[in-house]
Amino acid sequence: MSIPGPNDILRHELPNGIVVLVRENHTSPSVVVSGYLEVGSRDEPPQKAGLADFTASALSRGTVRRTFDQIYEEVESVGASFGISAGINRTGFGARSLAEDLPRILDVLADVLRNPTFPPKEVEKLRGEILTDLEERANDTRRMASLTFRELAYPDHPYGRSVDGYIETVSPLTADDLAEFYHAHYTPRGTVLVIVGDVKAEDAVRLVGEAFGDWEGPAPDRSPLPPVAPPDGVREKFVPIPGKTQTDIVLGYPGPARTDPAFLDAMLCNTILGVFGMMGRLGDRVRDEQG
Structure with a gap:
């Protein structure tokens, strides 16, 4: 194909x-x-x-x-x-x-x-x-x-x-x-x-x-999104859920804009590292190498 x-x-x-x-x-x-x-x-x-x-x-x-x-x-x-x-x-x-x-x-x-x-x-x-x-x-x-x-x-x-x-x-x-x-x-x-x-x-x-074909309507009237302020230092939060023994951790860092030529490279890198979950490199290190 x-x-x-x-x-x-x-x-x-x-x-x-x-x-x-x-x-x-x-x-x-x-x-x-x-x-x-x-x-x-x-x-x-x-x-x-x-x-x-x-x-x-x-x-x-x-x-x-x-x-x-x-x-x-x-x-x-x-x-x-x-x-x-x-x-x-x-x-x-x-x-x-x-x-x-x-x-x-x-x-x-x-x-x-x-x-x-x-x-x-x-x-x-x-x-x-x-x-x-x-x-x-x-x-x-x-x-x-x-x-x-x-x-x-x-x-x-x-x-x-x-x-x-x-x-x-x-x-x-x-x-x-x-x-x-x-x-x-x-x-x-x-x-x-x-x-x-x-x-x-x-x-x-x-x-x-x-x-x-006969559906009519004007162009979408959308207000521009407000700018996103970059993080002013580390932001972290712990959310307790009673009765749960599992823990999920999400990490993030400012990356390239979608219009940046490096955006797709960053997306691929992020996928390999962590988006695959336990099948990614981070998951493999935590589960298989560190138990």
């Missing part, structure tokens, strides 16, 4: 600003759809931390055309998978299905992204799931270590807040809050949609146009 390159990827921009990238791969009768919108937790106010992810998760809980059960049944009935989640800078979506079911999957995806209704009963069910997860996070050493590191590294900054939010910020959010955030930030402009698999590139572009 060849490595993807500019010569085998079709790029097409719809009139509404959606960028479509397609790469044909006919080794199996399946397709993968992936993409993102220019909205994330950086766009939510601090007192409503978790709003972006709550909104993204609620998109598939009901639309103008389908109930949550109908969405689930339509995807599951053809053995497909489907998901949407928010990050700090963007909200990602993805789906996988047989190539013959691509029109159906794109139709469901477009319906979810364009026509959510945020039914109050479904929003309450989803809130319960989120709050349960946040309670579980408080007892998870790895997740708490990661969250605490971000809070120390980026105090009073969107990068330092939990994308999932906090119990005290998610609890008061309403269906109206989700709808307001959606209408303020979800737009086709800036959206990127990628399709890879057993489909002709021209057919994929046509199907995306049929599903998304």
Whole structure:
């Protein structure tokens, strides 16, 4: 299998600003759809931390055309998978299905992204799931270590807040809050949609146009991120979790900016040293050489 390159990827921009990238791969009768919108937790106010992810998760809980059960049944009935989640800078979506079911999957995806209704009963069910997860996070050493590191590294900054939010910020959010955030930030402009698999590139572009071509909206209106202040010395914090014998340690140091030519080199180095966990060099030294 060849490595993807500019010569085998079709790029097409719809009139509404959606960028479509397609790469044909006919080794199996399946397709993968992936993409993102220019909205994330950086766009939510601090007192409503978790709003972006709550909104993204609620998109598939009901639309103008389908109930949550109908969405689930339509995807599951053809053995497909489907998901949407928010990050700090963007909200990602993805789906996988047989190539013959691509029109159906794109139709469901477009319906979810364009026509959510945020039914109050479904929003309450989803809130319960989120709050349960946040309670579980408080007892998870790895997740708490990661969250605490971000809070120390980026105090009073969107990068330092939990994308999932906090119990005290998610609890008061309403269906109206989700709808307001959606209408303020979800737009086709800036959206990127990628399709890879057993489909002709021209057919994929046509199907995306049929599903998304008449979606209208302005360019994302995003406030610039505040600058990140460099650490003024060592910052450290110990978070005790009663009943836990496992300890997770997160270490960090200011590195090159994403636009720095050395950024990818630093990412690779970081991966080899520690991102692999116990399979990385640090994990190997701690576990195998020092017991």
